[in-house]
Amino acid sequence: MKQRVVQALICGVLVLAALAWLAPSPAAQTASPPAFAIETADRAVVLITATYRAGGRTARGSGSGIIIDPSGVILTAGHVVDRASSLEVQLHSGEVLPADVVGTDRVYDIALLRVDAVRPLPAVTLAASSLLQRGDTVVALGRAPRRQAGPTAGTFLEVDLEARAGVPNLLSTAVVYPGDSGGALVNERGEVIGVIVAITRNGLLSLSVATDAIRAVLTDLRAGDVRHPWLGITGRTLTEDLAAELGLALHNGVLILEVLPHSPASLAGLRGGRANSTADFPTGGDVITAIDGRPVTTFGALAAYILSKHIGDPVTLEINRDGHAATTTVILGERPTL
Template identity: 30%
Template structure:
């Protein structure tokens, strides 16, 4: 082979290598999208549909009580009237008292600002519930400067959404919802709102994370973004690059109250279901199964000898509810709902809430390590839930008995006196915690005086001796922690307590 041919062959090989490299690299490069040259066209299209939400609330101010000194009544009455005039200019003496002679309540106006967006040309507006909650008057300021009075069609405090309606003599500009599930981490987004009352303001960023649970409610699955979101942005829309609403800006994480690049938006797919119900019924229609539960943490899983921490640990069952009728018991771990494995804390309440009311749902529970399949009928979740009273234990309520200590807890038997003080039902059996060392394993987990231990690692305990024996038995088996089922203020909870490695 000639030198010329060798040279040509080398050039051919080098060229082939370059082409091969390009073929291998180019698909990855094709997936990477750079930032848009400008957001101006998109902003011009979207800004008219984003509004400022201004609310006014009347707050009653308690009058200051005047000193009661004989012979000085007229002086202090005139002094109080002068103060009233300074607080409420324009009100004469005749306005400071009601017909019955009693002083009128002083009032002041509290104003707050937020954002919203129009989703229908007839004047339907979406915002956050916390923007308009308890407002006496809601005014909408359009992008063109017009101000319109709004009425609240419906609101939902669980997902923090509200739907408003304004009347206009002509169709209003509006935006459409998009499918947030098509958006990925790293995609560009725009946030438009009314930060610090400055008016329509646009910021850009990316989706930083999805399905964020920030412990703000039972249905958390926020989209996280680094687009600048500040006070006043609440209720404003988050757009994708097609100009579709994929989120509703709701919260920020900030030690100072200002933007640090961590904002959260309600996903559009989750919001639309609630918005449609608010428009149709004025309230939400969510499913429920009638339980309270805790997430199965790694500590709880280890205490129950489970391979991994997942599922919902049932801490209470509503009497006569769907779960009760299906045979679900306190201490069961729900691991599947309608064939889907429960991996995150918020998955079960979201799935149940979105299930059609009256539908038969199949679930799988773990009961003392064994799988059990059950079927229940989804019920409707009531709008309001009653809070339980807080009971406490005083020194006088405790019996004069010997206290046994373990894992930083002081334990005593339940007595009639302590039962009455804690308002326990007659059928409750267990052991009373009378003291907790703050620096102990029990103290670190938040256990406190007045808690009642009713079971340890899913085994009932009725006496102090049974409790001590069970704890020592689990320690001897090499368990790193124990699972306590406790009753506190009438509510049931599960708490894991680790063994002290020093002992």
């Protein structure tokens, strides 16, 4: 059964920094793909230790990272390094080096670090995640304290756009642990296809940000300036049951719950919902049924399409308001810092 999550960010999933709470995980599986390819990739996975100082107190947490350039460029999960006062990276060789943050992307929950390497470091290739097929074998590589059995193999299930609305996460059965966040999900050839960021709340499935999305922002991430387009709404996927409950003569689309002030959606005149004593969410908002001629099926799919565009791009929305169809054009703005 698919593990579904609602549109709220990371609702139903847990991030995997070593200090995170985690439901008991099933026993790790031993990786079955060609050992050489996996061992080679594993040499490029590092342990990241983050130190936090606030109010005269010091705390530490840990996560994982992936060397993607022999000069010392490391890709990791954004929440591993967020608000850290200092960072250290332990290489596969055991050598420990200080690290600096080059850039972060809070939307995709990824970050880029750099260490001063005195020699070329083992690095891995970011492969095309779009080539994955349901049922393909994938392997999780990380530096979690509990990862004593080494790499863990699993099966790729699907691309999930709902856990973090619009962010393509690879859903798989590869077991991951606290401290694996920022580690690598690789294919049988040892190529990185995702960055581990979370698990489902029952601990059975893991989520990894797809490399296709990461490669699209990598140049901006290296420059330390990642910007994303923005529509400026909160919404909820309209199912047949929800449509029947609300008395809507529609079968799918996205119900707008809120239009954020001064957002592109607000400037275009889109309408959000209103508080309703019979429902635990705002109702009566516009329903988006299509964007640029493409049917809108889920909130995550709508958000993913917006993220695929550029700031300043126009998009044409087909909406239903109070039972009447209408069309409007929205000029996408820059997404505010989260």
